[in-house]
Amino acid sequence: MSSAHLSVKDALYEAPGPKSRRAIRIATAISIVLIIALIYAIIRQFYITGQLSPKYWSFFTRWTTWRFLGAGLLGTFEAAMLSGVLALSAGFLIMLCRISTNKVLSMIGRAYIQFTRGVPTLLFIYFFFLAVPQFGLKLAAIWKIAIPVAISASGVVAEVLRNGVNAVPKGQREAALSLGMRERAVFYKVIFPQALRYVVPSLIAQLVIVVKDTTYAYIINFPDLMQNAKVLISNYDAMLSIYLVAAVIYILICYMLNKLAEHINNSTKVSVRG
Amino acid sequence: MSDTQSKQNTSSEAPVIELQHVDKYYGDLHVLKDINLSVKKGEVVVVIGPSGSGKSTLCRTINRLETIDSGCILIEGEKLPEEGAKLAELRSKVGMVFQSFNLFAHKTILDNVTMAPMNVLHKSKTEARSEAMELLSRVGVDSQASKLPSQLSGGQQQRVAIARALAMHPKAILFDEPTSALDPEMINEVLDVMTELASSGMTMVVVTHEMNFARRVADRVIFMDSGAIVEENTPEEFFTNPKNIRAQEFLKSIKTH
Amino acid sequence: MSMAELLSQYGDKYLLALLTTWKLTALAFLAAFVLGIIITVMRISPIKPLRFLGEFYVQIFRNIPGAALLILLVYALPYLKIVLPYFDCVLIATALIPAAFCSEYLMSGINMIDVGQIEAARALGFTFLQTVRLVIVPQALRSSVISLTSLLVATMLTTALASQVPLNPMDLTGIVAHINTHAVGGITAFIISAVLYLLTALIIGFAGNMIDKKVRIRR
Numbered sequence: 126m127s128s129a130h131l132s133v134k135d136a137l138y139e140a141p142g143p144k145s146r147r148a149i150r151i152a153t154a155i156s157i158v159l160i161i162a163l164i165y166a167i168i169r170q171f172y173i174t175g176q177l178s179p180k181y182w183s184f185f186t187r188w189t190t191w192r193f194l195g196a197g198l199l200g201t202f203e204a205a206m207l208s209g210v211l212a213l214s215a216g217f218l219i220m221l222c223r224i225s226t227n228k229v230l231s232m233i234g235r236a237y238i239q240f241t242r243g244v245p246t247l248l249f250i251y252f253f254f255l256a257v258p259q260f261g262l263k264l265a266a267i268w269k270i271a272i273p274v275a276i277s278a279s280g281v282v283a284e285v286l287r288n289g290v291n292a293v294p295k296g297q298r299e300a301a302l303s304l305g306m307r308e309r310a311v312f313y314k315v316i317f318p319q320a321l322r323y324v325v326p327s328l329i330a331q332l333v334i335v336v337k338d339t340t341y342a343y344i345i346n347f348p349d350l351m352q353n354a355k356v357l358i359s360n361y362d363a364m365l366s367i368y369l370v371a372a373v374i375y376i377l378i379c380y381m382l383n384k385l386a387e388h389i390n391n392s393t394k395v396s397v398r399g
Numbered sequence: 400m401s402d403t404q405s406k407q408n409t410s411s412e413a414p415v416i417e418l419q420h421v422d423k424y425y426g427d428l429h430v431l432k433d434i435n436l437s438v439k440k441g442e443v444v445v446v447i448g449p450s451g452s453g454k455s456t457l458c459r460t461i462n463r464l465e466t467i468d469s470g471c472i473l474i475e476g477e478k479l480p481e482e483g484a485k486l487a488e489l490r491s492k493v494g495m496v497f498q499s500f501n502l503f504a505h506k507t508i509l510d511n512v513t514m515a516p517m518n519v520l521h522k523s524k525t526e527a528r529s530e531a532m533e534l535l536s537r538v539g540v541d542s543q544a545s546k547l548p549s550q551l552s553g554g555q556q557q558r559v560a561i562a563r564a565l566a567m568h569p570k571a572i573l574f575d576e577p578t579s580a581l582d583p584e585m586i587n588e589v590l591d592v593m594t595e596l597a598s599s600g601m602t603m604v605v606v607t608h609e610m611n612f613a614r615r616v617a618d619r620v621i622f623m624d625s626g627a628i629v630e631e632n633t634p635e636e637f638f639t640n641p642k643n644i645r646a647q648e649f650l651k652s653i654k655t656h
Numbered sequence: 657m658s659m660a661e662l663l664s665q666y667g668d669k670y671l672l673a674l675l676t677t678w679k680l681t682a683l684a685f686l687a688a689f690v691l692g693i694i695i696t697v698m699r700i701s702p703i704k705p706l707r708f709l710g711e712f713y714v715q716i717f718r719n720i721p722g723a724a725l726l727i728l729l730v731y732a733l734p735y736l737k738i739v740l741p742y743f744d745c746v747l748i749a750t751a752l753i754p755a756a757f758c759s760e761y762l763m764s765g766i767n768m769i770d771v772g773q774i775e776a777a778r779a780l781g782f783t784f785l786q787t788v789r790l791v792i793v794p795q796a797l798r799s800s801v802i803s804l805t806s807l808l809v810a811t812m813l814t815t816a817l818a819s820q821v822p823l824n825p826m827d828l829t830g831i832v833a834h835i836n837t838h839a840v841g842g843i844t845a846f847i848i849s850a851v852l853y854l855l856t857a858l859i860i861g862f863a864g865n866m867i868d869k870k871v872r873i874r875r
Contacts, residue, residue: 133774134700136774137700143482156709173737239854240854242809243853248850251829255836256845340724365736368732371724376719487781490778501775504770504773504795515782547874550874563780567781
């Protein structure tokens with residue numbers, strides 16, 4: 126987001142004079158007081174409702190608690206990875222359709238992308254949870270969460286990949302063709318590898334959405350982090366503390382993925398969004 | 400109100416712009432060194448010098464787009480304050496024309512010119528508009544009034560920027576390399592407007608590389624080198640017989656081009 | 657069940673569900689937009705603690721899964737003696753998350769403004785607030801139209817969270833789950849909801865493109 130040039134955020138304000146400096150100091154002091162008051166109010170609410178009692182938190186010092194949450198996290202990773210691979214494969218195929226010179230294929234690609242971008246993930250999940258079994262198709266729990274989450278993501282993945290392909294300079298293709306390479310070889314050996322490099326940050330950002338969507342795994346009883354948190358809750362009768370910790374874990378994972386994407390984006394300096 | 404004020408201050412013609420012992424640093428870099436400059440009413444001062452000599456910075460300190468570390472800047476004898484409504488008011492009296500035009504991209508040409516008179520001087524829309532149209536025809540872009548800045552050529556945009564500055568009835572106009580971003584064929588249309596402005600008696604400070612313009616139009620030429628004013632001279636003297644050795648080198652390097 | 661059977665039996669419920677989804681989307685987007693502006697103002701303010709708080713908000717809510725947030729609001733908050741109606745929980749969850757993204761889009765809209773134009777405004781004698789009102793806000797909004805359009809679609813998709821709590825009337829996802837657990841709705845029940853979602857998304861996208869064409873700033 127930052128550029129070598131002066132950013133708007135910095136240019137918004139002039140160098141403050143003495144009056145503005147004092148006003149900023151006062152506002153800073155007031156805002157610190159307000160933030161402390163807010164934190165105090167939250168902690169107080171926890172305290173007066175008894176939620177700070179050790180019985181809600183002490184089990185977090187136990188190894189077994191974390192092993193169980195860790196197992197859930199592993200489930201989340203498994204589902205997210207499977208879903209990510211599926212989304213990438215489907216997205217790649219859809220992208221091929223979309224950029225095809227064949228009008229019918231291109232239309233199919235376009236329609237698929239529209240469809241997956243306009244329908245909520247939950248509807249896909251319910252489809253695999255409720256409708257698919259009606260056809261006698263029995264899927265393992267992990268597939269029931271991974272497939273719909275992947276479908277939901279695949280449209281955006283296709284668009285991201287397509288934008289990557291479009292971002293590869295035209296001269297690359299012409300140069301490869303002039304070397305006598307076939308169109309197909311040009312695409313797979315020259316264009317696509319470069320496109321992929323452009324879009325890695327956007328793909329990671331999409332993985333964040335996949336990770337978030339896997340939280341719906343509780344619907345089909347797949348043991349992910351959320352589902353295991355639920356089990357812990359029934360063990361310890363500590364709803365607030367456990368859900369809060371689970372939420373923080375999700376936030377940290379997604380935060381780190383986003384930071385990774387940002388880092389790669391800044392180091393390659395070329396990025397393409399979906 | 401501003402008229403009576405300026406009358407009070409012109410005890411005997413206070414300079415429109417005055418810089419006294421102005422120093423500025425970027426960290427350790429001393430970018431303006433003890434600058435003293437006084438621009439009288441109706442005077443055209445052209446500032447030249449190699450890139451990085453601080454001439455642009457000098458120009459931008461005059462309406463405090465750049466802050467200074469010590470010294471004093473006076474507009475019509477009034478000290479330029481550090482902040483607040485008074486700073487805005489003094490700024491509105493000094494027009495500025497930028498290298499990159501800086502027209503408001505979301506507004507039409509006409510609105511670009513009327514925006515400040517309406518919002519800063521609180522003129523009525525009709526008054527601001529009729530005056531804006533006059534100014535636009537003065538700089539020769541009245542036929543473009545309803546277009547957006549992006550639809551105009553660079554030369555046209557810069558002429559609009561000059562009209563925008565004029566609409567505030569400024570006591571002086573600062574030009575910060577007004578032709579440096581223009582394609583060669585558009586430079587003259589902007590310089591022509593500036594020449595006309597100078598002959599109409601406008602007080603001007605012009606940072607430029609256009610030596611012919613400086614020679615023809617300037618009342619005084621200021622040559623800057625590494626943050627300091629090293630020569631101040633009439634254009635005739637400066638271009639035929641520069642005293643400072645860096646100025647001599649600079650003029651020679653330009654001629655060889 | 658055939659389409660005709662389904663519609664004769666559940667047609668009015670689908671209509672109500674569509675309206676519920678629309679209502680949630682509109683309310684949540686409005687709230688997210690207002691909140692997003694407030695957070696953006698905090699993030700660009702010269703007051704460091706507010707900048708920090710704004711950044712903190714964005715990092716929390718762009719990274720929390722919607723389901724986790726909704727569960728916290730519905731099941732955990734009552735332990736703090738804060739009990740909210742189901743509808744409000746859904747509305748809050750579907751507003752808090754898009755607000756973070758809204759702020760991100762507005763920030764990049766602001767970052768697209770040419771710094772020179774801010775200087776030009778200053779040089780003309782505009783005060784800080786005039787510069788914000790006349791130059792920064794209009795330009796940031798104009799260059800955010802497309803991202804705000806996709807935010808509106810994303811908000812609509814997020815309202816499917818409503819299916820996770822008992823709501824009356826149900827939303828477009830909730831009704832499908834309802835039909836399929838009470839009767840054998842088959843694919844048809846899904847198709848109806850999907851089409852309604854899709855049409856809404858297409859209309860939003862179309863309107864967004866129209867507005868963008870009108871107001872886009874060419875540079």
